[in-house]
Amino acid sequence: MTLDPSIREILSGISTATLTTVLLKKGLRNVWLRGTRPIRTGQPRLVGRAFTLRFVPAREDLATPESWSSPISTRAAIESMPEGCIAVVDAMGITDAGIFGDILCARMHKRGVAALITDGVVRDIAGVLGTGLPVWCQGVAAPPSVAGLTFVNWQEAIACGGVAVFPDDVIVVDDDGAVLIPKGLLDEVVAIAAEQERLEGWIMGQVEAGASLPGLYPPNAENRARYEAEK
Structure with a gap:
């Protein structure tokens, strides 16, 4: 589902701080995705539909380098991401295994993905910065994702930073982090x-x-x- 350009323009001028206040008045207190910090200063405020990805704890028979070639893999998920979406990744707050590195981020940028948001971390930080993909996360770690996580699916309900995120919910992210607007309450x-x-x-x-x-x-x-x- 594409986001109306006029809505994107309006939300691009509204801070996440203001949005949390508005959502609080609507009764929604848990909309700020914990741990989503900008990977570099000066990243613009971005708005997009959530494209969700989900990891679970690593299981040794599944979390292997060979799994990267599986039809159910982060690589396959990236090829399904529409232009303008914001990838929101449930990494369960794991901070010692990088979910994405420079090559995956470069591909996302080439596909026109607006940003990567995760409660986990990334790896290959110099390369990730070089791709130009805006990233909000908890930091960096050298080990690959399979050192601590098993990728299981995309475009389903996830928990990212303690917030329930459904596909096509709207994400607004700026220097204060990422805030979710439920798709049914958007207008x-x-x-x-x-x-x-x-x-x-x-x-x-x-x-x-x-x-x-x-x-x-x-x-x-x-x-x-x-x-x-x-x-």
């Missing part, structure tokens, strides 16, 4: 978040002009009326 959240971002921009302008916070953040009736008049 509503986008509308509310866009207005929240405008309001907070106005509040920041008032603070920079010397205004005090009580009655401003959050705005009381008087300040809300001023905002509406100036909007």
